[in-house]
Amino acid sequence: MYGNLSATGVQDAYLEQLFTFGDPSRDPKAHVVSVAYMALIADPGVVRTSARKYTGGRWFEVSALPALAYDHSVMARHALGRLKSKLGYTNIAYNLLPRTFTFAQFEELYSMILDRPIDRRNFRRRILAMELLKRLPAKRRGPHRPAALYSFARRSPQVVEML
Amino acid sequence: MYGNLSATGVQDAYLEQLFTFGDPSRDPKAHVVSVAYMALIADPGVVRTSARKYTGGRWFEVSALPALAYDHSVMARHALGRLKSKLGYTNIAYNLLPRTFTFAQFEELYSMILDRPIDRRNFRRRILAMELLKRLPAKRRGPHRPAALYSFARRSPQVVEML
DNA sequence: CCAAAAGTGTTTTAAATACACCCATGC
DNA sequence: GCATGGGTGTATTTAAAACACTTTTGG
Numbered sequence: 001m002y003g004n005l006s007a008t009g010v011q012d013a014y015l016e017q018l019f020t021f022g023d024p025s026r027d028p029k030a031h032v033v034s035v036a037y038m039a040l041i042a043d044p045g046v047v048r049t050s051a052r053k054y055t056g057g058r059w060f061e062v063s064a065l066p067a068l069a070y071d072h073s074v075m076a077r078h079a080l081g082r083l084k085s086k087l088g089y090t091n092i093a094y095n096l097l098p099r100t101f102t103f104a105q106f107e108e109l110y111s112m113i114l115d116r117p118i119d120r121r122n123f124r125r126r127i128l129a130m131e132l133l134k135r136l137p138a139k140r141r142g143p144h145r146p147a148a149l150y151s152f153a154r155r156s157p158q159v160v161e162m163l
Numbered sequence: 164m165y166g167n168l169s170a171t172g173v174q175d176a177y178l179e180q181l182f183t184f185g186d187p188s189r190d191p192k193a194h195v196v197s198v199a200y201m202a203l204i205a206d207p208g209v210v211r212t213s214a215r216k217y218t219g220g221r222w223f224e225v226s227a228l229p230a231l232a233y234d235h236s237v238m239a240r241h242a243l244g245r246l247k248s249k250l251g252y253t254n255i256a257y258n259l260l261p262r263t264f265t266f267a268q269f270e271e272l273y274s275m276i277l278d279r280p281i282d283r284r285n286f287r288r289r290i291l292a293m294e295l296l297k298r299l300p301a302k303r304r305g306p307h308r309p310a311a312l313y314s315f316a317r318r319s320p321q322v323v324e325m326l
Numbered sequence: 327c328c329a330a331a332a333g334t335g336t337t338t339t340a341a342a343t344a345c346a347c348c349c350a351t352g353c
Numbered sequence: 354g355c356a357t358g359g360g361t362g363t364a365t366t367t368a369a370a371a372c373a374c375t376t377t378t379g380g
Contacts (some may be wrong), residue, residue: 020183020198033198035183104332121334122370144331145377232340267359284361302339305356
């Protein structure tokens, strides 16, 4: 599922429903049922919104979230947990990378989200063997050895046993 | 989470939230948002309800469900999928067995839900090695060789990599 | 020629799989 | 003593993990 987020100005984000929170006591003022979604975007860009209520929105490192209202930090935990888990058996990462990227970028994404070091050679072997990525003829040039560019074989949700 | 199901008369069932369905077109008469849950019980027992709307409720094999209203068959698919998947990394099965059971019952449950044959020796070795079950001194007597009885080491939700 | 990131193989270890016979009981 | 379901071990295959050096480029 894809959609727009009016409070942040993010467009066409991959959306994944996480959980529905309906505990009567979660909001003291009223019984509010909230259906929490996680949005994945490759580039955070600028937080832009026309909604007056949400001006001053900013991005935070997930490891350094400020105190959030209601049970919203529980929602954030759910989101991170779901993302970590889905990295392991789906191609969900295509929503978090540009259309083309180097293998190092791909690996760094995994390492960062899973919050653990990854053995470059073992990881590379497994990923390339499962044909999750397509190697492109182009290379990224820069100050060092040129890096091969890759893109996802399919940029639509699929399950692939990966980790 | 545990709760009662007023439409079926089931009490203290393990409940797991599956998904929230909110597509405006799912009910032509009104925009209804439904939060779907799966309930697990060890013994289906009798379907009993005081709700007039649900008299005549029955149990069905999941492989032979009748046509259901709205998107309810999608919900049933979600439930089965979630159950299959959670069998593999949690002790969720304790909700589907009596307090004590033979290893054969345990294995049959897995084989039935996963809908594939299981190698008895390999399965046994793995399950017993992870200390998911407690072997009881008692045995079940019957027409054949007495079978050792087991119970779950913990009858509360926990994650354990199993399959 | 140096710094920096990209790229590559082999050995060891652990886990999954495949597979068939003996055992204990009630009748 | 026989029918029935309970219980056990080993060899093979496959996958995961550990591990370090060479290559290519720009400056």
